[in-house]
Amino acid sequence: DQQVKQNSPSLSVQEGRISILNCDYTNSMFDYFLWYKKYPAEGPTFLISISSIKDKNEDGRFTVFLNKSAKHLSLHIVPSQPGDSAVYFCAASRRDTGNQFYFGTGTSLTVIP
Amino acid sequence: SQTIHQWPATLVQPVGSPLSLECTVEGTSNPNLYWYRQAAGRGLQLLFYSVGIGQISSEVPQNLSASRPQDRQFILSSKKLLLSDSGFYLCAWSRPPFSGRAYEQYFGPGTRLTVT
Numbered sequence: 317d318q319q320v321k322q323n324s325p326s327l328s329v330q331e332g333r334i335s336i337l338n339c340d341y342t343n344s345m346f347d348y349f350l351w352y353k354k355y356p357a358e359g360p361t362f363l364i365s366i367s368s369i370k371d372k373n374e375d376g377r378f379t380v381f382l383n384k385s386a387k388h389l390s391l392h393i394v395p396s397q398p399g400d401s402a403v404y405f406c407a408a409s410r411r412d413t414g415n416q417f418y419f420g421t422g423t424s425l426t427v428i429p
Numbered sequence: 430s431q432t433i434h435q436w437p438a439t440l441v442q443p444v445g446s447p448l449s450l451e452c453t454v455e456g457t458s459n460p461n462l463y464w465y466r467q468a469a470g471r472g473l474q475l476l477f478y479s480v481g482i483g484q485i486s487s488e489v490p491q492n493l494s495a496s497r498p499q500d501r502q503f504i505l506s507s508k509k510l511l512l513s514d515s516g517f518y519l520c521a522w523s524r525p526p527f528s529g530r531a532y533e534q535y536f537g538p539g540t541r542l543t544v545t
Contacts, residue, residue: 322472348526350533359435359519359536360473405473407534411526415461415480416488417534421472 319343320408322420330428335393337423339406342387346408346418351380351391354403354422363404364391396427431456435520435537443545448493448507450540452520455501460522462503463534464495467517479503480525515544 321340329335337351347368352360366373366380366389373380379392393400403422410416432455442448454460464476475488477495485495492511496504503520520537 348532357517357539357541359521359539362533362535365533409526409532411532415478415525416475417463417523419473
């Protein structure tokens, strides 16, 4: 049972434009959400997180939006750069029971120069 | 700062052979530890996690096992590998939730396992 879903396996964006990556979850008890970036043959790198008490968190070019009622979060990258080309995973956790992170299947982002 | 190590980086093993992958974390104590597998073209599948020495939770029934002999050491093992065990294995650590510090997972560089 996939509790975290990324329905777009791939996305292509022109350099300098906005990249929007989407993620949906089914468990309303999740209260902490994260985005990771992964290059081939490397471990994922943490990008940004958000707790359920917020609806937006920003770090430089990266902004994560959380819509709890829709059980949806998105990652915005502005402006997109060729070095952003990678696979992006969203993840969710329920901190009261804790200790597990549930990952989506990833979206491969290609930023075209 | 914290560092996570995994070895070996790549491994080619015949079907039926044993497996031992090791992960160690430096710079933190009492971490939660995790083993994931990423099969080709797939997402991250949680295999095992541990909240303390000797405490292992298994997420997926399979011919793999995990052990945590020391606070910052996590080992993934198999007695007899299957072809389906091929994949990219990732170790990760996190602080416990509500520890008062950042609650994210940090991943090691991974091990590419090919079972032939």
